[in-house]
Amino acid sequence: IEFKIITNNGTHESMKMLIDLKNIFARQLPKMPKEYIVRLVFDRNHESMCIIKDNTKVIGGICYRKYPTQRFAEIAFLAITATLQVKGYGTRLMNKFKEHIQKQDVEYLLTYADNYAIGYFRKQGFYQEIKMQPDRWKGFIKDYDGGTLMECYVHPTIDYGN
Ligand code: ACO
Numbered sequence: 001i002e003f004k005i006i007t008n009n010g011t012h013e014s015m016k017m018l019i020d021l022k023n024i025f026a027r028q029l030p031k032m033p034k035e036y037i038v039r040l041v042f043d044r045n046h047e048s049m050c051i052i053k054d055n056t057k058v059i060g061g062i063c064y065r066k067y068p069t070q071r072f073a074e075i076a077f078l079a080i081t082a083t084l085q086v087k088g089y090g091t092r093l094m095n096k097f098k099e100h101i102q103k104q105d106v107e108y109l110l111t112y113a114d115n116y117a118i119g120y121f122r123k124q125g126f127y128q129e130i131k132m133q134p135d136r137w138k139g140f141i142k143d144y145d146g147g148t149l150m151e152c153y154v155h156p157t158i159d160y161g162n
Contacts, residue, residue: 001089002052003096006061008042017050018042020058028079029114031146040065040076049097051080051089059084062097066106067140072132073101074141075111094124098152098160106154108132112147126150 022041050061060080
């Protein structure tokens with residue numbers, strides 16, 4: 001298992017992985033319009049951390065956008081392929097992601113969690129109470145009524161590695 005940050009940099013390898021990840025999101029997040037998933041996954045402001053098995057097979061990932069001046073990142077989509085859910089990959093992915101984002105000087109994570117995923121996010125240290133000052137994030141991320149806004153504080157020195 002490997003964790004790789006993939007951006008839409010035009011290489012064949014990145015394209016293939018982003019297409020695979022987009023397909024996992026489309027299948028696992030059926031309420032999300034497919035065009036919206038495609039747009040964000042391939043958007044140059046978004047990056048994805050992919051979980052890769054056997055060197056080439058994408059089995060899940062997280063698509064996010066950093067707001068460097070605001071020092072937060074928004075998680076747009078997160079999913080693990082159906083057959084490999086509830087085996088700990090989602091937890092490992094979130095820990096790797098926190099480890100990565102911590103080095104980028106990000107202090108908070110925000111996400112609109114699907115009702116079904118609130119339990120997962122709670123276990124990963126996300127809360128429905130938003131501690132960030134509103135002027136720091138309001139207007140930067142879109143309101144979205146299909147989910148519950150949750151926040152996670154990324155401690156600057158905790159070792160999230162696993
Ligand atoms: N509700 C409650 N608890 C959950 C859920 C859930 N939906 N999913 C997993 N958990 C629990 C597990 O039981 C486990 O608990 P434990 O540590 O006490 O054993 C813990 O959360 C972590 O489980 P993992 O095996 O690490 O999680 P998994 O690999 O299945 O990944 C994920 C979790 C990403 C939510 C996956 O189940 C998935 O892809 N689901 C479908 C897509 C989805 O809902 N994505 C999130 C939508 S919100 C968004 O994208 C912003």
